[in-house]
Amino acid sequence: MTTILVTGGTGTLGRLVSERLRADGHEVRVLSRHAQPYAVDLVKGGPGLDTAVAGVDTIVHCATSPGGGDEKAAAHLIAAARQAGVRHLVYISIVGIEQVPYGYYRTKLAVEGLIEESGLGWTVLRATQFHDLLLRMFGIVSKPPVMLLPARVKDQPVEAAEVANRLAELALAAPAGRVEDMGGPEVRTLDSLARAYLRATGRRRLVVSVPLWGKAYGGFRSGGHLTPGHAVGKGTFEECLGRRFGDGEGV
Structure with a gap:
């Protein structure tokens, strides 16, 4: 039996x-x-982290905060792991983080660098956005009568449970470095995904695609966050909607 520490294990x-x-x-x-x-705040570190890591064979690092602090958290985790003699550090990252100049993506890329240079055995899996992220986003932007979306942007959502299964497999294997990306089964326009969400929730909204500006938007518009060559996920967005909302009678 292997002892494994999962950071962000309640997310x-x-x-x-x-x-x-x-x-x-x-x-x-x-x-x-x-x-x-x-209970440890990775950004602050402290003796509780050393206790959590002691005797651990493998760490699966899922903890993250779009609000900031991921690099400090990773540095503290790596230092504790090295001191404890951890064999393997597995990290979940995001497809296209070197292609899309978005602040959170740059942070994820920096954390990858820290892990690669840590001296630990490591594995990094990059995945596309989870269905859950789209559900949260559409839940917010569908509140007004007009649903505004960034124009000419596509997405390739993947089922979080499938990514979890892959991470578990990697955690039990030998360190493998950067493994093949993991994307959802379909590359879809945001407006098509939004209309599927509206049908499933029984909402009536006018969907309007709005051109934006900036380098980050350009990166998303060009599909830097997509991996059509690695569309290995099986679960579709419609299947996720069916589980969440049933027959589409509204929320």
Whole structure:
């Protein structure tokens, strides 16, 4: 039995990774800011982190904060892992982070660099956006009667549970460096995904695509965040909507 620490283990992805590893019979420690007994703020570090990492064979690093602090968190985690003699550090990253000049993506790329230079055995998996992210975004932008979306942008959403299964497989294998990207089964326009969301939730909204500006928007518009050559995910956005909203009678 392997002892595995999952950072961000109460989040969308980390919870699924933890469940999968436990189902396979492994001892899993869940680290997050509020999850006892391993309640640790990675950005601050501290002795609680050393306790969480002690005796661990593998770390699956899912913790992240779009608001900032990921580089500090990774540096603290790497230092603790090196001191504890951790064999393998697995990191979930995002497809296209070197192609799209978006602040959060630049941070993810910097964390990849820290991991690669850490001296630890490491594996990095990049995935496209989760279905859950689109659900949250559409839930917000569909509140007004007009649903505004960035024009000429596509997405390739993937099921979080499938990414979790892949991370669990990688955690139990030898360090593999940067592995092949993982994308959802379909590359779709944002407006087509939005209309599917509206149908599933029973909402009536006017969908309007609005041209934006800036280098980050240009990167998304050019498809830098997509990986059509690695469309290995199986679950579609419509299947996700069906599980979440049923027969589309509204929310």
